[in-house]
Amino acid sequence: MNSGIADKSGQELEVQIIQILKEERPEIDFESSSDLVSDGLIDSFEIVMLITEFEKKFEINIPGDEIVPEAFATIAAMANLIRKLRTGG
Amino acid sequence: MAITNINEYVLSAAARYPNKLAVEDDLTSLNYQDLVRRSALLSNELVRAGLKKNIPVIILIPKSCEAVIGIVATIFSGGVYVPVDVTSPIERLKSVFKQLGDAFVACTDATIMKARELVENENKIICLNTVSNGKGLKEDMLTLMDRVRERTKQVIDQDPCYVIFTSGSTGVPKGVTIAHRSVIDYIEWAKSEYPVNNSHRLANQAPFYFDNSTLDLYLTFSTGASLHLPQDKVYAFPKLALDYLSQRNISTIFWVPSVLVSIANSGLLEKMPPKALKHVLFAGEQMPVPQINTWIRALPGVLFSNLYGPTEVTVDCTAYTFYEPYEGDILPIGHACRNTDVLIINDLGVECVENEIGELYVRGSSLSLGYWNDKGKTDSVFIQNPLEKRFRDMVYRTGDLVRRDKCGCISFLGRKDSQIKLNGYRIELGEIEAAAARVDGVARSAAILDGRRRLIVLFVEIMEGFEFDLVKIRRELGQLIPKYMLPGEVVSIPAFELNQNGKIDRMKLGKTLEEKS
Numbered sequence: 001m002n003s004g005i006a007d008k009s010g011q012e013l014e015v016q017i018i019q020i021l022k023e024e025r026p027e028i029d030f031e032s033s034s035d036l037v038s039d040g041l042i043d044s045f046e047i048v049m050l051i052t053e054f055e056k057k058f059e060i061n062i063p064g065d066e067i068v069p070e071a072f073a074t075i076a077a078m079a080n081l082i083r084k085l086r087t088g089g
Numbered sequence: 090m091a092i093t094n095i096n097e098y099v100l101s102a103a104a105r106y107p108n109k110l111a112v113e114d115d116l117t118s119l120n121y122q123d124l125v126r127r128s129a130l131l132s133n134e135l136v137r138a139g140l141k142k143n144i145p146v147i148i149l150i151p152k153s154c155e156a157v158i159g160i161v162a163t164i165f166s167g168g169v170y171v172p173v174d175v176t177s178p179i180e181r182l183k184s185v186f187k188q189l190g191d192a193f194v195a196c197t198d199a200t201i202m203k204a205r206e207l208v209e210n211e212n213k214i215i216c217l218n219t220v221s222n223g224k225g226l227k228e229d230m231l232t233l234m235d236r237v238r239e240r241t242k243q244v245i246d247q248d249p250c251y252v253i254f255t256s257g258s259t260g261v262p263k264g265v266t267i268a269h270r271s272v273i274d275y276i277e278w279a280k281s282e283y284p285v286n287n288s289h290r291l292a293n294q295a296p297f298y299f300d301n302s303t304l305d306l307y308l309t310f311s312t313g314a315s316l317h318l319p320q321d322k323v324y325a326f327p328k329l330a331l332d333y334l335s336q337r338n339i340s341t342i343f344w345v346p347s348v349l350v351s352i353a354n355s356g357l358l359e360k361m362p363p364k365a366l367k368h369v370l371f372a373g374e375q376m377p378v379p380q381i382n383t384w385i386r387a388l389p390g391v392l393f394s395n396l397y398g399p400t401e402v403t404v405d406c407t408a409y410t411f412y413e414p415y416e417g418d419i420l421p422i423g424h425a426c427r428n429t430d431v432l433i434i435n436d437l438g439v440e441c442v443e444n445e446i447g448e449l450y451v452r453g454s455s456l457s458l459g460y461w462n463d464k465g466k467t468d469s470v471f472i473q474n475p476l477e478k479r480f481r482d483m484v485y486r487t488g489d490l491v492r493r494d495k496c497g498c499i500s501f502l503g504r505k506d507s508q509i510k511l512n513g514y515r516i517e518l519g520e521i522e523a524a525a526a527r528v529d530g531v532a533r534s535a536a537i538l539d540g541r542r543r544l545i546v547l548f549v550e551i552m553e554g555f556e557f558d559l560v561k562i563r564r565e566l567g568q569l570i571p572k573y574m575l576p577g578e579v580v581s582i583p584a585f586e587l588n589q590n591g592k593i594d595r596m597k598l599g600k601t602l603e604e605k606s
Contacts, residue, residue, distance in 0.1 A: 023578070024577060025563070026559050026560045026563055027560050027563045027564045027567065037322055037325075038322075040176075040321075043321065043325070043572070044321055044322065044324045044325030044348070045325075045347065045512045045573075047325040047326070048325065048347065048351045049543070049544070049577075051351075063355075063356060064327050064328060064354075064355025064356045064357035064360075065328055065357065067326050067327060067328060067355060068326055068328055068329070069322055069325075069326060069329070
């Protein structure tokens with residue numbers, strides 16, 4: 001299947017986010033945590049790095065008021081944020 | 090009369106402002122009276138357990154009011170506090186403990202298991218949760234306070250007050266040992282440079298095992314101000330950080346540039362400037378000019394200061410203080426702090442002329458007492474001033490390359506060796522390589538800082554008969570070195586190219602990274 005448009009829907013986005021996280025911390029099982037921020041699986045410097053990666057990879061601009069712990073708590077939350085910004089922008 | 094130890098900062102604040110807020114975290118707050126009372130109780134336990142003067146106490150407590158009690162109790166006992174990263178792998182904590190030789194451990198219920206892994210002798214472990222709150226104690230508080238004052242009198246200004254461990258290039262961390270006098274000198278300078286008073290509130294960012302926290306703690310105690318300890322996640326989210334500063338009317342911050350940069354980049358500063366902020370200090374790495382100018386434009390009239398200094402000279406030895414947007418490309422590190430002298434010396438051992446690049450040497454009472462239990466390493470960097478033959482004059486060789494312009498203002502240009510700064514943390518790339526050498530199957534490795542992506546890349550050469558297993562390498566490194574040192578990327582290469590000296594060609598590896606981007 002062709003990537004590009006197809007991967008913007010459904011599960012594909014989640015897979016890409018996991019890939020980005022795994023590149024950073026391959027030893028961690030990100031899917032099993034219900035709150036990555038509170039569980040301490042991603043720290044403050046990693047959040048900053050993730051924001052840069054997301055902005056580059058998904059060609060979005062994450063405004064400051066969207067950068068809140070809830071938006072980074074789970075893979076699904078991150079995917080929602082990216083979807084929202086893609087359609088909105 | 091000048092004070093002779095930092096205990097007096099705390100005791101004097103408690104006498105003058107007993108009911109003022111001293112320290113606050115998300116769960117607890119302590120006024121000065123509480124802080125001194127609880128520290129005296131813990132000090133009593135430590136001394137009863139056998140703590141003697143100039144013996145280290147590892148503070149195995151996450152950043153909190155309790156950690157501050159651990160610190161104050163240690164100095165109240167005449168001991169030397171050693172703040173550590175409680176999330177550090179046990180292997181590394183063990184090497185810290187081994188380096189200290191003899192040490193006590195202060196912990197809480199949350200870290201007692203780790204304390205037991207670290208120290209076999211249960212008598213050396215003091216858990217804060219089991220320390221009495223004063224009720225039912227044989228001695229009354231007045232007696233305990235008398236003992237604290239008595240022990241305080243015995244502490245002279247050249248006694249050590251803390252040891253902070255920094256990365257060592259051979260894999261063994263170095264315990265930088267700092268005397269009371271050095272902290273007093275630093276704090277008295279800071280009070281003259283930054284007009285903090287008892288109405289001010291500081292918000293800490295630096296971990297206690299990072300020496301920037303020295304300013305947070307003692308600038309607070311010496312002025313009777315209040316210290317706030319936000320949770321780690323506050324710095325990750327610009328909105329949370331700005332809300333925190335506004336809601337608590339924070340006046341003073343001393344934060345690492347990477348946090349200030351992410352707040353500047355969020356675009357929220359203009360929308361929600363923290364109105365009570367008066368002093369914005371930063372150190373630990375280069376602060377980029379565009380982002381600091383964003384701060385300055387959002388907060389007119391606020392004092393900004395770029396501080397510089399290795400742990401070995403007690404937090405900082407130079408500072409550049411300014412109020413207006415900076416017009417140059419690179420923010421200078423400024424001028425020497427009070428009672429500190431900085432020399433810039435070239436390869437010929439001669440003092441540099443204007444604009445000539447040389448190594449920075451520091452002299453003054455800010456100099457560390459050396460590395461704990463390591464005379465060899467101490468003697469290699471704490472040396473006789475090469476420009477002074479007539480009397481004993483110790484200087485610290487920083488390994489930092491700098492130059493001084495015609496106005497006397499100093500700029501930092503880089504390192505002479507492979508030490509790097511990442512997110513404010515000082516890291517010896519050699520320590521990462523020493524850890525990699527202990528991973529099964531790794532023949533040789535080279536760690537390089539990718540400045541553009543702000544991460545460490547570890548190149549590894551895998552032994553014959555082994556497969557490159559990224560997850561295994563990362564997991565094993567995670568058992569040996571702290572998280573902030575872990576490489577962001579691990580790349581397997583068939584064989585390293587060597588330079589003319591027969592060493593791994595790091596320049597070439599650096600170029601590979603540039604080409605990839």
